[in-house]
Amino acid sequence: MYVFEFGFNVGQKLLEKAPNLDVKRGEILLKEFPDGEFYARVISNIENEDCVVVKSIYNNEELVRAILILDAIKKCKPKSITLVAPYLVYMRQDKIFLDGEALSAEIVLKELKNYATQIFLINSHNQQFRKKEKFKYLGIEIYNIDAFSEIAKYFKNLKNPKVISPDEGALDTAKECAKILKCESDYLVKIRDMVTGKILTEDKNLGVEGKDVLIADDIISSGGTMIEALKIIRKQNPASINLASVHGVFCDAENFLMLKILADELVATNSIPNKAGKIDLSELIAKELIKNLINK
Numbered sequence: 001m002y003v004f005e006f007g008f009n010v011g012q013k014l015l016e017k018a019p020n021l022d023v024k025r026g027e028i029l030l031k032e033f034p035d036g037e038f039y040a041r042v043i044s045n046i047e048n049e050d051c052v053v054v055k056s057i058y059n060n061e062e063l064v065r066a067i068l069i070l071d072a073i074k075k076c077k078p079k080s081i082t083l084v085a086p087y088l089v090y091m092r093q094d095k096i097f098l099d100g101e102a103l104s105a106e107i108v109l110k111e112l113k114n115y116a117t118q119i120f121l122i123n124s125h126n127q128q129f130r131k132k133e134k135f136k137y138l139g140i141e142i143y144n145i146d147a148f149s150e151i152a153k154y155f156k157n158l159k160n161p162k163v164i165s166p167d168e169g170a171l172d173t174a175k176e177c178a179k180i181l182k183c184e185s186d187y188l189v190k191i192r193d194m195v196t197g198k199i200l201t202e203d204k205n206l207g208v209e210g211k212d213v214l215i216a217d218d219i220i221s222s223g224g225t226m227i228e229a230l231k232i233i234r235k236q237n238p239a240s241i242n243l244a245s246v247h248g249v250f251c252d253a254e255n256f257l258m259l260k261i262l263a264d265e266l267v268a269t270n271s272i273p274n275k276a277g278k279i280d281l282s283e284l285i286a287k288e289l290i291k292n293l294i295n296k
């Protein structure tokens with residue numbers, strides 16, 4: 001098995017967990033031309049070999065780069081190609097809301113289907129995928145890995161924890177973290193302002209006075225609604241506020257700084273390169289590959 005990985009350490013974790021597995025690091029030449037175009041060429045001899053590509057696809061450039069990498073690998077005639085995309089762009093729009101819209105999730109997955117035998121995602125923001133672990137979509141096998149257990153493990157030393165979900169829809173993940181931390185959970189209520197259309201967080205007594213609060217969310221994009229949530233919780237005199245996200249997009253620099261001010265600790269996984277990415281997903285990915293591919 002050849003592992004082509006970018007920003008992760010999955011190959012080493014596979015060897016640690018399955019010493020008898022023949023894992024080799026895939027060599028590939030990547031470069032960017034002065035005009036911004038990308039180039040990819042596989043160096044390793046991978047003909048008739050199982051190949052795993054571990055690459056986060058978090059913006060338009062990385063999507064193009066990933067397609068070139070996958071195409072270069074496919075042209076070398078491997079036995080199989082497995083794509084692990086800890087973050088995959090364009091997954092939010094999984095249905096048509098207005099006439100004339102492009103269905104972005106379908107377009108991206110159709111393209112990746114041309115190369116990958118199966119795709120592993122981590123806490124996909126696609127509404128159809130969120131509570132599924134393994135399923136078929138457009139004929140491609142998809143595994144949706146849950147990383148909330150890694151967040152809970154990171155905060156295992158909280159003295160008096162209580163897990164808060166940013167909304168009722170994500171309460172199941174809060175309960176999952178609470179089960180690992182052996183504590184209670186609750187959720188904030190989001191309401192829509194019928195005049196402005198803006199989503200607001202309702203002031204709610206969460207019973208967190210003196211508690212080490214953990215707020216866990218699957219994705220923080222701009223961080224605006226999370227700032228509201230932190231302010232509500234801060235008024236209730238917790239011992240500490242700990243904010244964690246699987247995917248730390250943090251696309252608003254000012255909001256990111258405000259989150260750091262309001263939270264005693266701010267962490268995310270390394271699914272996307274980000275300043276709060278303290279939780280490495282490499283071991284979790286290796287475990288899932290062994291469970292679903294090697295021990296199949």
